[in-house]
Amino acid sequence: MNIFLTTLTRDLKMAFRNPSSFLNPLMFFVISISLFPIAISPNAETLMNIAPGIIWVITMLSVLLSLNSLFHSDYDNGVLEQIVISHHPLPLILLAKTTAHWILSGLPIILLSPLLGIALFLDSNSIYILMLTLCLATPCLSLIGSIGASLVVSIKNSGMLLSLLILPLYIPILIFATSAVSQSQFNLSINGQLYFLGSILIISLITAPFVSAVALRVSLE
Amino acid sequence: MSMLSVNKLSCQRGYNLLFENLSFELNSGEVLRISGQNGSGKTSLLKIIAGLNTPELGSIEFDQNQSNSETYQIETLYLGHYAALSSELSCIENLEYLTKLNTEILSPNFHDALKEIGLENYEHEPAGNLSAGQKRRIALSLLFISQSKLWLLDEPFTALDSDGIKIIENQIEKHCANGGLCILTTHQDCNIKSLKEISL
Numbered sequence: 380m381n382i383f384l385t386t387l388t389r390d391l392k393m394a395f396r397n398p399s400s401f402l403n404p405l406m407f408f409v410i411s412i413s414l415f416p417i418a419i420s421p422n423a424e425t426l427m428n429i430a431p432g433i434i435w436v437i438t439m440l441s442v443l444l445s446l447n448s449l450f451h452s453d454y455d456n457g458v459l460e461q462i463v464i465s466h467h468p469l470p471l472i473l474l475a476k477t478t479a480h481w482i483l484s485g486l487p488i489i490l491l492s493p494l495l496g497i498a499l500f501l502d503s504n505s506i507y508i509l510m511l512t513l514c515l516a517t518p519c520l521s522l523i524g525s526i527g528a529s530l531v532v533s534i535k536n537s538g539m540l541l542s543l544l545i546l547p548l549y550i551p552i553l554i555f556a557t558s559a560v561s562q563s564q565f566n567l568s569i570n571g572q573l574y575f576l577g578s579i580l581i582i583s584l585i586t587a588p589f590v591s592a593v594a595l596r597v598s599l600e
Numbered sequence: 601m602s603m604l605s606v607n608k609l610s611c612q613r614g615y616n617l618l619f620e621n622l623s624f625e626l627n628s629g630e631v632l633r634i635s636g637q638n639g640s641g642k643t644s645l646l647k648i649i650a651g652l653n654t655p656e657l658g659s660i661e662f663d664q665n666q667s668n669s670e671t672y673q674i675e676t677l678y679l680g681h682y683a684a685l686s687s688e689l690s691c692i693e694n695l696e697y698l699t700k701l702n703t704e705i706l707s708p709n710f711h712d713a714l715k716e717i718g719l720e721n722y723e724h725e726p727a728g729n730l731s732a733g734q735k736r737r738i739a740l741s742l743l744f745i746s747q748s749k750l751w752l753l754d755e756p757f758t759a760l761d762s763d764g765i766k767i768i769e770n771q772i773e774k775h776c777a778n779g780g781l782c783i784l785t786t787h788q789d790c791n792i793k794s795l796k797e798i799s800l
Contacts, residue, residue, distance in 0.1 A: 385700050389689070396688040457682025458697075464651050465701040466673035600653050 390479035430499035431560035470588035485517030522587035529594035609658035636800035650678035677748035687728025713744035
């Protein structure tokens with residue numbers, strides 16, 4: 380457990396000393412969402428209908444943008460080799476790195492989402508549901524993304540390949556999360572969607588660090 | 601008395617067979633230099649012994665521990681081509697993390713290690729501000745901290761000046777005198793006593 384906290388604080392420390400690495404995807408998130416009212420229509424009803432989809436699609440894209448930096452600098456400077464041959468459990472170290480990634484990419488999105496929800500005329504109940512879906516699903520985006528990032532770590536300019544690998548796995552999350560927010564606007568039950576998102580979170584929390592560890596060992600061969 | 605035994609190792613990269621049926625043994629106090637032309641498989645061999653790569657055939661044991669066991673990994677220190685330093689972190693922070701990954705020492709003395717390697721006042725300097733030689737020295741200062749018995753050093757003298765090379769050679773000799781083992785690759789001359797050599 381000690382190595383988990385050490386790795387987590389190390390990654391956070393590194394990110395705060397080079398803030399552009401995690402601020403750029405967040406800027407992309409805020410700017411692209413705030414462009415929709417200008418490009419489509421400032422009409423409240425139109426924006427309210429498309430808001431869940433917009434926020435969720437841009438969340439996914441901004442997490443995808445930040446995934447490239449998950450292992451690349453450690454791969455380039457040789458730290459990743461030391462991590463792989465360490466006597467500590469590799470999945471635990473990777474879980475710590477993924478947690479750091481979520482704190483830097485998912486958590487700020489959750490915190491920013493009420494402001495952007497208001498900008499897109501979402502009512503308070505829908506904003507609450509939006510935050511709930513983001514809380515359940517952004518960790519999944521980081522966890523599933525870590526598998527893709529480990530697979531392509533040794534390939535240069537692998538952004539497109541990473542998107543092709545990971546986006547299909549993100550689709551179920553997108554479907555359940557957006558339908559939960561949309562249905563909440565009509566006061567329909569959203570328990571089913573939340574159960575699905577919760578189970579995806581548990582499954583990815585249990586399996587992703589192990590799959591990611593195997594993928595990383597294969598990539599470093 | 602510790603012993604590393606490498607049995608009938610074969611390694612292939614792409615369509616190239618780098619080496620096959622490679623067997624050797626290394627006992628406590630011995631230093632082995634792996635020599636060979638560029639691309640002959642020296643780094644691949646070191647990575648296989650470190651447990652980073654898996655060989656096509658063959659096995660490695662250190663004191664009857666297989667190369668994927670936890671004891672084997674604690675007993676092994678591998679320093680590769682890259683210095684394994686993150687440019688955002690200071691020298692001490694980098695060493696703290698690398699030590700945590702490699703060993704189970706509770707309170708290592710980084711100050712003394714940096715003093716031995718000749719970078720006494722660089723504790724809080726970000727690694728990104730250092731020259732290639734200084735980065736290499738920081739990575740090699742792990743040799744003054746590590747308690748691992750088997751050292752695997754890939755081109756340790758690259759970018760080092762003659763003083764630096766002498767410090768490392770002395771440290772390797774000291775390690776072996778204390779019952780350690782060392783395998784290194786280098787294209788430079790090295791003045792280490794009782795140096796065994798294999799060629800790939």
